[in-house]
Structure formats: structure tokens, C-alpha cells
Amino acid sequence: GWKLKQAREASFSKDAQLQAIFYAMRDAVIATSPDRKIQYVNPAVEAIFGYSPSELIGQSAAVFYTRIEDYEKNGSRYNINAKGDSEPYEMSYRRKDGSTFTGEARGAAVRDPGGKVRGFMVTVRDITQRKELRDRLFLEKEKWFVTLGSIGDAVIVTDLGTRVEYLNSIAESLTGWTLDEAIGKPVKEVFDILNEKTRMPVECPVEKSLLSGTIVGLANHTVLRCRSGKEYAIEDSAAPIRSRNGKVIGCVVVFRDVTQKRNLLLQVTHQANHDALTNLPNRYLFQDRLVQMFIQARRLSQAVALIYLDIDHFKKINDSAGHPFGDLVLKEAGRRIRSVVRESDTVARLGGDEFAIVAIGDLASPDHAAHLAQKILDVMAQPFPVEDLELRLTASMGVAIFPDDGDDATTLIRNADIALYQAKEKGRNNIQFFSPIMNLTLQERTALENHLHEALERKEFELLYQPVVDLKKGSIVGVEALVRWHHPKRGLVPPDKFIPLAEDNGLILPLGEWVLETACLQARKWGELGFPALRVAVNVSTRQLTRGDFPGLVERCLKATGLAPDCLELELTESVLLQKSAKVGDAMSALRILGVRISIDDFGTGYSSLGYLTRFHVNTLKIDGTFVQGIKTHPGNTAVIKAILALGHAMSMDIIAEGVETLDQVRFLKNQRCHLLQGYLLSQPVTAQEIPGILANDFLTPPGILSGL
Ligand code: C2E
Ligand code: MG
Numbered sequence: 073g074w075k076l077k078q079a080r081e082a083s084f085s086k087d088a089q090l091q092a093i094f095y096a097m098r099d100a101v102i103a104t105s106p107d108r109k110i111q112y113v114n115p116a117v118e119a120i121f122g123y124s125p126s127e128l129i130g131q132s133a134a135v136f137y138t139r140i141e142d143y144e145k146n147g148s149r150y151n152i153n154a155k156g157d158s159e160p161y162e163m164s165y166r167r168k169d170g171s172t173f174t175g176e177a178r179g180a181a182v183r184d185p186g187g188k189v190r191g192f193m194v195t196v197r198d199i200t201q202r203k204e205l206r207d208r209l210f211l212e213k214e215k216w217f218v219t220l221g222s223i224g225d226a227v228i229v230t231d232l233g234t235r236v237e238y239l240n241s242i243a244e245s246l247t248g249w250t251l252d253e254a255i256g257k258p259v260k261e262v263f264d265i266l267n268e269k270t271r272m273p274v275e276c277p278v279e280k281s282l283l284s285g286t287i288v289g290l291a292n293h294t295v296l297r298c299r300s301g302k303e304y305a306i307e308d309s310a311a312p313i314r315s316r317n318g319k320v321i322g323c324v325v326v327f328r329d330v331t332q333k334r335n336l337l338l339q340v341t342h343q344a345n346h347d348a349l350t351n352l353p354n355r356y357l358f359q360d361r362l363v364q365m366f367i368q369a370r371r372l373s374q375a376v377a378l379i380y381l382d383i384d385h386f387k388k389i390n391d392s393a394g395h396p397f398g399d400l401v402l403k404e405a406g407r408r409i410r411s412v413v414r415e416s417d418t419v420a421r422l423g424g425d426e427f428a429i430v431a432i433g434d435l436a437s438p439d440h441a442a443h444l445a446q447k448i449l450d451v452m453a454q455p456f457p458v459e460d461l462e463l464r465l466t467a468s469m470g471v472a473i474f475p476d477d478g479d480d481a482t483t484l485i486r487n488a489d490i491a492l493y494q495a496k497e498k499g500r501n502n503i504q505f506f507s508p509i510m511n512l513t514l515q516e517r518t519a520l521e522n523h524l525h526e527a528l529e530r531k532e533f534e535l536l537y538q539p540v541v542d543l544k545k546g547s548i549v550g551v552e553a554l555v556r557w558h559h560p561k562r563g564l565v566p567p568d569k570f571i572p573l574a575e576d577n578g579l580i581l582p583l584g585e586w587v588l589e590t591a592c593l594q595a596r597k598w599g600e601l602g603f604p605a606l607r608v609a610v611n612v613s614t615r616q617l618t619r620g621d622f623p624g625l626v627e628r629c630l631k632a633t634g635l636a637p638d639c640l641e642l643e644l645t646e647s648v649l650l651q652k653s654a655k656v657g658d659a660m661s662a663l664r665i666l667g668v669r670i671s672i673d674d675f676g677t678g679y680s681s682l683g684y685l686t687r688f689h690v691n692t693l694k695i696d697g698t699f700v701q702g703i704k705t706h707p708g709n710t711a712v713i714k715a716i717l718a719l720g721h722a723m724s725m726d727i728i729a730e731g732v733e734t735l736d737q738v739r740f741l742k743n744q745r746c747h748l749l750q751g752y753l754l755s756q757p758v759t760a761q762e763i764p765g766i767l768a769n770d771f772l773t774p775p776g777i778l779s780g781l
């Protein structure tokens with residue numbers, strides 16, 4: 073009896089526990105008999121299906137189903153699959169009010185100890201909401217994939233470890249990887265990008281973006297290398313993907329093929345820089361290349377030959393044979409010139425029948441430059457076939473060499489143009505060099521050189537002096553000594569023509585010595601005549617400073633003549649001070665100790681490095697005449713002048729404007745607080761004897777040249 077009671081109580085408490093569980097559950101619990109009549113329902117059934125328990129007990133479970141077939145199938149499910157719990161399954165159910173919902177159900181057969189089926193137990197959970205959410209999510213995802221598949225941009229998605237998770241179809245075709253192949257691969261392997269110019273790999277934007285957590289754009293000129301080896305110019309950006317709590321969980325790269333766009337850009341820039349007819353560089357690109365070549369030539373200590381070429385009587389061809397034929401001739405001319413110069417040289421069409429050739433190399437030697445020019449002349453002389461006639465063309469050419477004939481583009485172009493003009497004057501079909509020495513044959517040059525050697529002994533050199541006027545005082549404060557050569561046969565040879573030659577063969581050393589001695593002696597003489605403060609400026613070649621003992625020479629001259637050191641100003645060019653030679657450095661300090669003044673000649677034409685101004689002690693800057701002459705006409709020149717003045721004033725240097733030719737220029741310079749002037753307007757270079765007469769001039773009071781200011 074006791075045992076029975078205990079068993080009953082135990083079963084009672086178990087029942088009570090089960091009861092409590094069923095009551096607490098939010099899922100519907102339905103127990104049926106083997107013939108599927110409802111025997112028990114928990115309260116959740118009413119909440120989910122809308123039936124009260126009394127309405128259900130004894131009813132067929134079919135009442136819950138939307139479709140009777142489902143009910144029948146389910147019955148067989150329990151019967152056949154009678155092992156135990158069923159897998160959860162989804163089912164459409166009907167509520168009392170006729171509405172339906174999706175439920176997730178689990179069923180189990182209830183067996184007695186003998187294994188006989190005594191009924192079924194089913195739990196049903198309303199998953200309408202969950203299903204809707206899931207469907208929506210699926211739809212959303214589908215929508216994204218469809219979108220990503222149909223947009224024109226390529227998309228790659230990676231996880232936090234930069235492994236590929238997704239590629240859209242454009243990304244597949246640009247990278248050459250299919251989604252299946254790419255999944256799980258490091259993105260670097262799939263998205264193989266490099267710099268178009270350097271061919272070096274480009275830093276992967278995915279890593280950068282993941283690290284920084286920000287959107288990262290690609291550098292310009294990036295190309296994507298497809299698996300097939302084909303390359304695409306691309307633009308892209310990578311953005312981090314964040315989870316809802318803001319943590320970076322991956323990265324998405326969006327990129328597009330801009331090959332076409334870039335080609336278009338290249339094409340447009342090509343068109344802007346090339347002549348449409350001949351496809352040669354036009355004037356703009358030519359000037360650009362010219363400057364580039366200067367830089368290269370300086371670095372390599374080489375020369376640049378600028379050749380201006382003009383087809384002789386082209387107008388006649390155009391008029392008689394017609395423009396279409398003229399166009400053909402120009403095209404062919406361009407092609408021919410191109411064929412005889414090096415790949416690295418530039419052939420440009422400047423307009424009309426004018427071409428320019430820029431060549432770099434060992435061209436400072438006249439023979440080489442002449443050889444190149446002759447080759448061009450020869451190829452132009454080949455007959456141009458026209459229908460059944462043969463047209464013969466000739467050309468005129470002018471050559472200027474950097475740096476000898478000009479070390480900036482403007483000067484060199486001008487000088488090549490002058491030389492071309494001379495070639496035409498000489499009856500066309502010939503080559504003229506800007507530097508007359510270059511026009512000489514080798515024999516003639518040797519003769520001139522031999523002559524130069526004797527010229528010193530024969531006393532064929534003379535010094536002229538050009539006054540420097542101080543605008544404030546209206547009088548002369550100094551003179552510049554300028555050497556002249558009175559050649560017995562050629563007459564007066566200007567220094568531009570023989571100084572380079574003398575520098576080349578070393579004669580500049582004795583010549584420079586003679587110039588310095590003569591100028592110092594002359595200055596002392598003027599001192600004795602009552603002009604002790606007159607400063608004399610002497611031009612010094614680079615070679616004088618780098619060879620021999622220049623400071624020693626200066627010291628001897630000062631001693632011998634008794635000239636005050638600060639009455640002597642040495643004009644150096646920027647190039648010598650830019651040389652990083654110890655010899656130059658030592659010479660500069662020795663000169664400073666002697667107390668002579670240093671000026672920089674032709675300032676602004678050459679180099680842009682100004683460090684030497686602080687390294688060496690420079691007293692004076694001489695603004696090159698080409699800048700002064702460009703006042704008014706070339707806004708750039710006035711800007712350069714203003715900059716030089718600002719620099720000079722700031723460093724307490726004297727500034728002399730050279731090559732002053734007009735009152736307008738004087739007015740401008742005066743306004744800019746530049747008051748030391750030198751130029752033809754004030755005085756040409758004159759002989760020593762003429763100087764005392766000019767010294768008495770007052771330039772400011774009538775009839776002074778500057779009195780009209
Ligand atoms: P530089 O030292 O720049 O001399 C100024 C040049 O400009 C001189 O040419 C002078 O005659 C010229 N000039 C003066 N005023 C005007 C003007 O208003 N308009 C124009 N267009 N030009 C003007 P020059 O005498 O033919 O000398 C040319 C260059 O030869 C000098 O340029 C200098 O670099 C060099 N040179 C002259 N004498 C010597 C010398 O004794 N030794 C060395 N190493 N070089 C010298
Ligand atoms: Mg000078």
C-alpha cells in the first residue's frame with residue numbers, strides 16, 4: 073500500500089511538472105490518440121489557433137490543417153517513421169477564424185512499454201514572423217545580388233582576413249576569376265593591380281581600408297592584370313563593411329574599367345600636343361621637350377642642338393600643285409626628318425612649312441651638329457614623286473646650340489630663328505649656325521684659333537668700358553670691361569664669338585690675365601685723373617676659376633696697380649658657383665679675404681638653385697638684358713625681375729639691370745627700386761679715353777638722357 077501510494081505521488085508530481093511545463097510553453101502542445109483524435113491541448117493552442125480546449129477535445133486533428141492532404145501525409149509520417157522525434161517541419165495551419173499561418177512543428181509517437189503506439193504528441197510554433205523576415209532577407213539578398221550582377225561596376229567582397237567572399241559578374245570578367253574559383257582566395261591574388269608606369273604592384277586598398285576603417289581610393293594610373301594577361305586601366309575604391317555594432321567585418325571593393333576613358337584622355341592630350349597633319353609634336357610640346365632636354369643635357373654635360381628648318385619655296389608648291397599635295401609634302405617631310413634622327417630626339421612641326429629638330433648629345437662640337445644637319449638636308453633633297461614628275465625640294469636650316477648659343481628656351485629659339493633667317497638670306501638650301509664659329513669649316517676654325525694664339529702678342533685685343541649709372545645720383549658709379557678683338561682680316565670680332573673658343577683651347581687663361589691687368593691699370597689711371605671711386609667690373613670665365621691660381625693673379629694685379637680692392641668687381645656666372653668643386657670654394661674665400669667684390673652676371677637665365685648666394689659672399693646681381701628687354705612685352709619677365717629685386721634687396725645686394733634700351737624700361741626699374749643701370753640707352757661700351765668725358769655727364773638734368781623721367 074505504501075509503495076503504491078509512493079508510486080502514485082511520484083507519478084502525480086511528474087504529472088504536475090509536465091502540466092506546469094505545458095502551461096508555460098509558448099508553443100502549442102497537442103496530444104492525440106492513435107486515430108488522431110485530440111485528447112489534450114495546452115493553453116498556447118488557444119492563443120495560436122483560437123479554439124478553446126473544450127471545442128477541440130475529441131475532434132480530429134485535421135481541424136488544424138489548411139490542406140487535408142497535409143493532414144493525411146502527416147499521419148503516415150508518424151506511422152512510418154515511428155522511431156521517435158520527427159525532424160522539425162514547416163506546415164501551413166488554419167486558425168478557427170479561417171486565417172492560415174506557417175508553423176514549425178515537431179511530432180513524436182507516444183508508445184507504451186511494449187512499443188505499441190498509444191498516440192501522438194505534436195508541438196507547433198507560429199513562425200509566420202520569422203518566415204516573413206527570412207523571406208524578406210532572402211529577397212533583399214537576391215535583390216542585392218541581382219543588382220550587383222547587373223551594375224556596370226565590378227564588385228569584390230572580402231572578409232576581415234582579405235579573403236574573397238563574393239565577386240559579381242563584371243569582377244569575374246575583369247579579373248578572369250570565377251566566383252567559385254575565387255572564393256576563399258586572398259584578394260591580392262584575384263585583384264592583381266599594378267602601376268601602369270612603374271609596373272610595380274600597387275598597395276592593396278583592401279588591406280588599407282580594413283586597417284584604417286575608412287574608404288580608400290586607388291592611386292592614379294593603376295591597371296588591373298586579368299588572369300588572361302590582359303590589362304585594364306581601373307578606378308576603384310575600397311570601403312569597410314561594418315556589423316551592426318560598428319565592428320569592421322569585411323571590405324567591399326568597387327572598381328571600373330576606365331581604359332576607354334583613359335585612352336580618350338590620352339587621345340585628347342595627344343591632340344592638344346600634336347600637329348594633326350603630320351602627327352608630330354606641335355609648338356607647345358616642342359617647347360616642353362626643349363626644356364626637358366636642357367635639364368638632361370646639364371645632368372649629362374652634353375649639348376642640345378636646336379635646328380629650325382624651313383622648306384624652300386613651299387608656298388609655290390602649295391599654289392601650283394594644290395593644298396592636298398602640299399599636305400602630302402609636309403607629311404612626307406616630317407617622316408623623312410624623323411627617319412634620320414634618333415628616337416629620343418624631337419621633331420616638331422611649328423606651323424606652316426616650319427619644323428624644329430631638337431637633338432641631344434655630343435653636339436657642342438661643330439662637326440657633330442653639322443653632320444646631323446647635313447643628314448637632314450640630304451634626306452630632304454631626295455625627290456618627292458608626284459604623279460609622273462619628280463619634285464625636288466630644298467630646305468634652309470638654322471642651328472643654335474645649348475648652352476653656348478643660349479641656355480634658356482627663349483634665347484635658343486630666337487637664335488635658331490636668326491640663324492634660319494641668315495640661311496635664307498644666303499640663298500636658301502643651306503645650313504647656318506647661330507654661332508659664326510660653327511659656320512666655319514674645320515680649317516677656318518683652326519686658322520682662327522691659330523690667330524687667337526698670336527692675337528695676344530700682336531696686341532689685337534682691346535678693352536671697351538660700358539658705364540653703370542646710378543639713378544639716384546644721375547651719374548656713373550662704375551664701368552664694365554668688355555673685351556674686343558680687332559682681327560686683321562675679319563675686322564671686329566665680338567667676344568661671344570671667340571671667348572667660347574678661347575675657353576675651349578685654354579687661351580682664356582692668358583687672355584683673362586691680360587684683361588684683368590689692363591682693367592686694373594686703367595681704373596688706377598682714372599683714379600689719378602680724379603675719379604678714385606670708379607668701380608671696374610671684369611668678366612671672369614669659369615675656366616679661370618677652376619684652373620690656375622686666380623686669387624693669386626687678382627692679388628698681384630691689385631698690388632701692382634695699387635687699386636683699392638673694393639674698386640674691383642669680378643663678374644661670375646651662376647654655373648661656376650654651382651660647381652661643387654673645392655677649388656671654386658677655396659678661390660671664393662680667398663677672393664673674399666682680398667676684399668674684392670663679386671657679382672653674378674646674367675642672373676636669372678641659368679639655374680634655379682640659389683643656395684650658392686648664401687654659401688658665397690655675393691655683392692651684386694646683374695639682371696640679364698633679355699629680362700629687361702622683355703619688360704612690358706613679357707609679363708613673365710617682369711615677374712622674374714621683381715623676384716630678383718626682392719631677393720637682392722632682402723640680401724642687401726646691389727642689383728644692376730643690364731641691357732637697358734628704353735626710358736620705359738628705366739621707369740619700370742625705378743618703380744621697382746632698381747637704380748643701377750647699364751645699357752645702350754645710357755652708353756654703349758666705349759674706349760678708355762672716352763670715359764672721362766662721359767663721367768662728367770649728369771644723366772638726370774637736361775640735356776641728360778634720364779631728365780625726361
Ligand atoms: P656680359 O658680361 O653680360 O656683358 C654685357 C653685354 O651686353 C655686352 O656684350 C654689352 O655690349 C651688351 N650690352 C650692353 N648694353 C646693351 C643694351 O642696351 N642692349 C643690348 N642688346 N646689349 C647690351 P659684349 O660686349 O658683346 O659681351 C658679350 C659677353 O661676352 C659678355 O656678356 C661677357 O659674358 C663676355 N665677355 C666680354 N668681355 C669679356 C672678358 O673680358 N672676359 C670674359 N671671360 N668674358 C667676356
Ligand atoms: Mg658681364
Ligand code: MG
Pocket residue numbers: 673674694696697730
Ligand atoms: Mg650680363
